[in-house]
Amino acid sequence: MRLLALDSSAASCSVALWDDGKKEIGSPVVAHHCKFMDRGQSEALIPMVDSVMEEAGWAFGDLDRLGVTVGPGSFTGVRIGLAAARGLALARGLSLVGVTSLEAIALEARAEDGNKDTAVPDTLFVALSAGRSDLYFQIFSRNEDVESAFPWQAASSPGAAMLEDVPGQLPQKGLVLIAGNGAPLIRHVLATEKRAAGPGHQIIYAGGPGLPDAAAVAVIAAGREPETFGSEPVPLYVHSHYARLPQGRMKEVAP
The missing domain is CATH 3.30.420.40 (ATPase, nucleotide binding domain)
Structure with a gap:
């Protein structure tokens, strides 16, 4: 399985490519780019996707699945990542897996x-x-x-x-x-x-930057069942008073 993972949920922006066919000969993460930034993810994300795809020599038709962080995190950053992932999934007919930012941090702790x-x-x-x-x-x-x-x-x-x-x-x-x-x-x-x-x-x-990263998202998403058709991942907002979306499009978790 080949997977593209995206994260723009916090103070960074990252993308990673996963190929489970590479497990036996090295890391299944075959390409990975990460930039630390408080803002500007909307301009950075898609060029980073293009860059890792070129680095790996992959075409979008080679992908089997997408993974993306759903929050909690920056309201704008979470929506940027989800919008990009949904657009790619819809255009290419790919399944989409949501991973929380806290899970991504946990994996690399x-x-x-x-x-x-x-x-x-x-x-x-x-x-x-x-x-x-x-x-x-x-x-x-x-x-x-x-x-x-x-x-x-x-x-x-x-x-x-x-x-x-x-x-x-x-x-x-x-x-x-x-x-x-x-x-x-x-x-x-x-x-x-x-x-x-x-x-x-x-x-x-724990050491390190302590931020979610697409490489961790890829690992988790590769081992998780994708969402069923019509129930793609939605943003996870812990502070419901920070953001309001149309009914049924926001997943709220009370503190």
Whole structure:
């Protein structure tokens, strides 16, 4: 299967091509471009798609599936990615798979250098900046399905909270890995408030930019069943008061 993945949901823009026929000889991600940007995704996304297709020597007729982030994230960025993916899927008759931005961050979460020898985390807390001193967040637990390409399973629905309220949302036992670009903010709050983990409770932090990336979207989308015809992915907005779309076209999750 050959798949094109797109992400423009946060402070970056990325595209990736996946070919599961390459698994045995190397990485199935055969081309990948990423740019960090707060705005300008609408101008950058399609040229990046053209660039990776040219790099891989693929034509759009070679694709079998598309993957795209559905949010939460930037209202405009989420819609840019979804609009591009829907347009390509419709024009080429391709199936389309939605992946949340928090899932994409979770897949690539790795403990920072100082904690690489720590045991496998019991839970993962993904925090993505939502602006206005808010964070999107979701808790994941270990996926017991060893055959799954996604090592985590959702232990909560995506939520949103003000930064100062996030410590109260953290798991209170076991080894907790905090990932996403909101992790440094949480670390600062915990240090400022001098909150110490209790017995049997340890918090470590992931390294890297902590943003969703199309390479992770490709991995997840390749292992997930596509949406049925007529029920393509819709935006996931955690803050329903930030954006309003026609009834039935917005998926809302209460904080």
